[in-house]
Amino acid sequence: MKKLISIIGTTGIGKTKLAIEIAKHFETEIISCDSRQFFAEMKIGTATPSEEELAAVPHHFIGHLSVENYYSIGQFEKEALQKIEDLFQKHEVVIMVGGSMMYEKAVLEGLNDLPEADEKNQKELERIFAEEGIENLQKILHDLDPDYFETVDKDNPRRLFRAIDIIWQTGKTYTENIKSQVKKRDFQVIRIGIQAPREIIYHRINQRVDLMVQNGLVQEAESLIPFKKNVALQTVGYSELFKYFDQEWDLAFALEEIKKNSRRFAKRQLTWYRKEENINWVNFENSVEESLTFLDTVIW
Template identity: 35%
Template sequence: MSKLPVIFLMGPTAAGKTALAIELCEHLKTEIISVDSALIYKGMDIGTAKPDAQEQQVAPHHLIDFLDPSASYSVADFRRDAIAKIDEFHRQGKVPVLVGGTMMYFKSLIDGLSPLPEADVNIRLELEQQAKQHGWPHLHKELAKVDSQAAEKISENDSQRINRALEVYRITGQSMTELQKQKQPPLPYTFHQFAIAPDDRSELHARIEQRFKIMIEQGFEKEVSTLYIRKDLHPNMPSIRCVGYRQMWDYLAGEIDHDEMVFRGIAATRQLAKRQLTWLRSWPELTWLTTDDEENLHRVVSSLS
């Protein structure tokens, strides 16, 4: 087991994770690894609250801004890349600080992943053709016959998850539920796990609303317009389904007006924060931080001694 620890800094969106991580970089020999499924995309800066050039100069963030929005990036891809970065920084005598709110990414490092197969383009296209002919609810019924547990958890209109579950079955002959019971061995790291969130939910909601409106002022509409005019992007892609982007996309498509876009964008961000907090409340071995920045810094630094 590595003598150097790995710090997890988790929390809901707009909770102040990035600011604390940058402070840690100024006080410790650390490197920041982003744990965020939206920050990976190029050209998606304002809506993801990506660290700006000044913040990056003080504390470079890794695993951000490296993928075109048309590309896919799985939990397994993140796990592989994060482990490579952790090992690299440990060899340099640095403490990796993993910061973000994509809880499945964090979970993949602690619990490992089941041996699910890589995507098969031909099978996916075949399933999409069947969906066009019969509809996704029909394919959901097919899924229920081969993997009833997965079908119970997946909406009959959740095209992406139905496609993936059926794809796994057609490739392996085993259900996703069966394969997910098989896990990799634990990683040889000591994890120090922290979560940051305001005690008062209304304070978090106010922060989310304020941040979304600031994004609008910073040119979020122009940013999404650049994506909207591309022929290779559409609303069902993971990049465009990111919170805020889907709502702005609908506005640009003329489906909703500006006020409704802002309302839906803030509501979707609050729902994301709620899901993140639900994850964290059941998270084992987690230390909750306060709203006091100085105390938070002290608690994280002192945990390493």
């Protein structure tokens, strides 16, 4: 049976490097399931692989969309599975990498057929957001589904809208809605997770944000002001800088908020992965060696 190796871990932990080394070892290609790296205009703020990294191994689903495009998780599931099937025509092993938990889940297990957005619910949620702020949306979701609240991007109103809308429509928690019977895949999945002490993760995140700023993050975000209301840009690294451009925050505060919100996202990733049972963990300091040793024993 063909093998899909899925590389996971928190933001900034070294997934890209590990995926490239494993792909080179097996002479194969990489599928990205990092939903923020889909958008071509967001290279710096999403830590998209460098030109050298992209040239080292063929990558798919990186920079293939514009921030003006709408792209759903359902579309990704369909297109990623088709690409994986195509790649299996010439490779025994394919690599997938990314920290977007639901996007990985969509490929490995499939998603429930969730209802489309309800217009009446969306208008009510828009009203709550405009009049009462994101804190009230957060409270509503916390009360309705405390489990999902632990892992959702709490600062992204669109994520909150979607979850609350689904709960209102179905009468079931969002957690119940996305817990479906695993769909049968005709390939074997091997998941490798990179782990590190939390203080190391947070230190790496802080360093990475500083490097992004050196590489032109502020200028990149400024160029995207005309699209700041687009769903793709309701995300860490951009929403904070838009508040700086709107003169709500000064730059130093905005950058500290990016670091804080990135650390919060990493904490949500850790919470999600702790509930998973089929992850083969490797140490961040020796991730390549440990992964290849393990993979060579289970694949050949």
